[in-house]
Amino acid sequence: MSDLDFVSGSKPIRLERGEGASLYTADGTAYLDAGASYACTPLGHSHPAVVEAVQEQVGDLTFVDSSYPVAARENAYAALVAAAPDGLESAWFCNSGTEANEAALKFARSATGESKIVAATRSFHGRTMGSLAATWKDKYKKPYEPLAGDVEFVPYGDVEELAAAVDDETAAVILEPIQGEGGINVPATGYLETARELTADAGAALVLDEVQTGMGRTGEMWACQHAGVTPDVLTTAKGLGNGLPVGAVAVQDWIADGAASHNATFSGGPVVAAAVHATVSTLVEEEWPAHAADLGDFLVTELEAALGDAVREVRGRGLLVGIELKRGANRVARDLAMNQQVLALPAGRTVLRLLPPLVIDEADAAQLVDALTATIASETDAQS
Numbered sequence: 001m002s003d004l005d006f007v008s009g010s011k012p013i014r015l016e017r018g019e020g021a022s023l024y025t026a027d028g029t030a031y032l033d034a035g036a037s038y039a040c041t042p043l044g045h046s047h048p049a050v051v052e053a054v055q056e057q058v059g060d061l062t063f064v065d066s067s068y069p070v071a072a073r074e075n076a077y078a079a080l081v082a083a084a085p086d087g088l089e090s091a092w093f094c095n096s097g098t099e100a101n102e103a104a105l106k107f108a109r110s111a112t113g114e115s116k117i118v119a120a121t122r123s124f125h126g127r128t129m130g131s132l133a134a135t136w137k138d139k140y141k142k143p144y145e146p147l148a149g150d151v152e153f154v155p156y157g158d159v160e161e162l163a164a165a166v167d168d169e170t171a172a173v174i175l176e177p178i179q180g181e182g183g184i185n186v187p188a189t190g191y192l193e194t195a196r197e198l199t200a201d202a203g204a205a206l207v208l209d210e211v212q213t214g215m216g217r218t219g220e221m222w223a224c225q226h227a228g229v230t231p232d233v234l235t236t237a238k239g240l241g242n243g244l245p246v247g248a249v250a251v252q253d254w255i256a257d258g259a260a261s262h263n264a265t266f267s268g269g270p271v272v273a274a275a276v277h278a279t280v281s282t283l284v285e286e287e288w289p290a291h292a293a294d295l296g297d298f299l300v301t302e303l304e305a306a307l308g309d310a311v312r313e314v315r316g317r318g319l320l321v322g323i324e325l326k327r328g329a330n331r332v333a334r335d336l337a338m339n340q341q342v343l344a345l346p347a348g349r350t351v352l353r354l355l356p357p358l359v360i361d362e363a364d365a366a367q368l369v370d371a372l373t374a375t376i377a378s379e380t381d382a383q384s
């Protein structure tokens, strides 16, 4: 079995049930889910509030299109706009992260009348043609070209290169506040603030892709809130429905006013809307973002103490943590799963990514640290 096979869908672990931060196979073996299946379950697996809301809604009214007013959609909308950074007063629902970014780029183009998109090296914004055009990795793009062009890439975190790229013809700058797939890259203080100023001066839209960083993961509801930056467009998906397929785009008024025709058949369907309402209101009311901040600090401190020189760096914010290894991350992820019953994700070749459900407790975090320590120590032994 190659490393690639393992991470691309043939994991030899047949899961049957989930609860909190744990996943179980049919024989009852528990796995600690330190990846939340790509950050999709911030409240943990099969959270009762979400399960109940979805079960009720699917029985009452599974679907009507978005031209009919229904309570589930109105509640989801109200919860999302209330939880969004101040200044983002309108939102539109879609079904995934790539669709959210696709819409964001379309809205920016129609509101500005310009076409150029500025994106960052090592970005990931999704795999449909438009979002893919703003995604960095050639492996994802090359076989599908030509894409929806006019994208200029600048080195992530470099304010001077960003300043040089943003001009009067720029429709949007699209950035992840912390890069996820690209390796948990945290930009220096001031980067997002500068991006905010540059786009405002140029009349361009600042699009922040919070598909991975949002929903409380970094210790604030949205990662941009650490910098006090409000984008013109914020995109979210992954954890928005705690595992149901839903995304959203929250926008400032000038973007909403300038948006041309755009929609999707399943936009804000009642069942996913019920999941969004339950997820967002539970996260906010039970203050899970603050818990993520505390647990993230605990986890990083413990990891640094336990791993020391066995790794190059532990970085991140809240419960979005990257460990820069001295060797391949796929292999470490596989050994963690097979020998320690801990599920983690690679983010690039040498970074192991931890994005557990926000509901993990200190015992879970300690288990995670022990599992990583055992795995990385044994790998180091095997190497020498």
Ligand SMILES: *Cc1c(COP(=O)(O)O)cnc(C)c1O
Pocket: 096, 097, 098, 099, 101, 124, 125, 126, 127, 176, 180, 181, 209, 210, 211, 212, 213, 237, 238
């Ligand atoms: C996963 C991800 C996407 C794409 O989301 P999909 O739901 O897979 O389309 C976009 N942006 C970021 C930052 C992501 O992590």
